[in-house]
Amino acid sequence: MKKAMDGRLRRLHRRDWHGFLNRMVPAAVWRSFQKDAKPKKDGRTRWTPKYVVLSWIVMGWSVQGELTGRFREGVEWLGETFSRRRRTGKTYQGFVKASQHLRRDCLQRFWSSARRTIPKQLGEAWYWYGWVVMGTDGSRFQTSRTRANECQLGKSGRDKSHPQWWGTCVLHLRTGLIWDWRIGPGDSSERSHVLEMLGGLPDRTLLVGDIGFGGFDFLQRLSEAGVKFLIRTASNTTLLLVEGTRQRIERAGEHRYIYLWPRDRRTQAPLRLRLMVLKRRGRRVYLVTNVMESERLSRGMASRFYQARWGLEVAYRSLKQTMERRKILAGSPEVGSMELEGNILAFALLMLHAVLAMGARMGRASVAKLLALIRRAIEAVRWKASTVWLMAALRTAVRDAYERHSSKKARDWPYKKREPVPSPPKLRRMSRKEKVRMQAFRHCADMVLS
DSSP states (O other), rough: HHHTTTTOOOOOOSSSHHHHHHEEEEEEEEHHHHHHHHOOOTTTOOOOOHHHHHHHHHHHHHOSSSHHHHHHHHHHHHHHHHTSOOOSOOHHHHHHHHHHOTTHHHHHHHHHHHHHHHHHHHGGGGGBBBBEEEEEEEEEEEEOHHHHHHHHHOSSSSSOOEEEEEEEEEEEEETTTEEEEEEETTTOHHHHHHHHHHGGOTOOOOEEOOGOOOOHHHHHHHHTTTTEEEEEEEOOOEEEEOOHHHHHHHSSSEEEEEEEOOGGGGGSSEEEEEEEEEEEEEEEEEEEEEEETTTTTTTHHHHHHHHHHHHHHHHHHHHHIIIOOOOOOOOOOHHHHHHHHHHHHHHHHHHHHHHHHHHGGGGGGGHHHHHHHHHHHHHHHTTTTTOOHHHHHHTTTTTOOOOOOSSSSSSSSOOOOOOOOOOOOOEEOOOOHHHHHHHHHHHHHHHHOO
């Protein structure tokens, strides 16, 4: 350590963090990404696309409270990690210009290339009862109240609300690993974000969502795209029954065929779904799915999948609270979008560290311990110290397993949302006129197929 702190160069060990990063993001991924990024051909360019992406990632992991401090820490880390290559620029302004020169979705495109190896790395943990179970949800992020942010991001709620960002993520529920994301102003539609991400979903995906994803148009788009879903419904939805009563359905817990057909969508064919009623803590949870076979998706599976959806809430809490990225510090939307995506990408790579180190124990990973180890490794690299200890330390970064006898919930949290319990959806028998009209749609469909 004394030689390292004296500033003497040392030879990297094959088990150092540098080699671990190469395992996590192979060289072929970087080549593919830099080819698509269309960098400047000027040989004097110091900020290559790879340097820009790595800087935003390290800034997302940084413990510093200001952007300039995070940038300085990232530059020092890059300088020691790639000591035999061309040095990066030294000014934050030059880094921002280099970031803006790239396409706005460059961080998303990089992650799209990097995540291709995730199914193979996860192995059996990639599937859950034969499904790739993905959850989706959105959350708001605060930002600086500058004139540029107020003009372009607008108001996301009440008249006196400050500008905010909205992020929508798709998460692999069994491991807690982020698969994809989209961002926008605070008043963005999370349904629109999910529809943009449909093309990147893997095969055999089962999309799990809360009440906010229960609209007719949205579910129809998912069905047309061939995506299977499991969505919760509430009193803002009316479900039509061909036979049976509410009491019979709630007692049996499942009714195979129900129809979603709002009155303002009667020019379109009804959406045929399957309703499942789960009992949790004395309350009923109503879920609809387009998987009609109970062998492929039983009530027990649906209960486990929907319960795992809480991992999305935990992921947002880890990003905002544990990593302290609740507020976007950039004063302009152009830089703010890169900062927010850099924070999400940093969290995704943090969990990818746990995937490579823990394997099947990935579900017990502790974000706080992982982040502390990564920050310790960043400091070791900056001081030219060894990081061969990191791989073994990552395997121990798991949550405690002791049994608690009292709740960890805060007694009085002034910012806690106290939303009312969702009411059950409206269930009613289909009228004779509606049955005739539905038969007409079926007859037209048979004629088209013939």
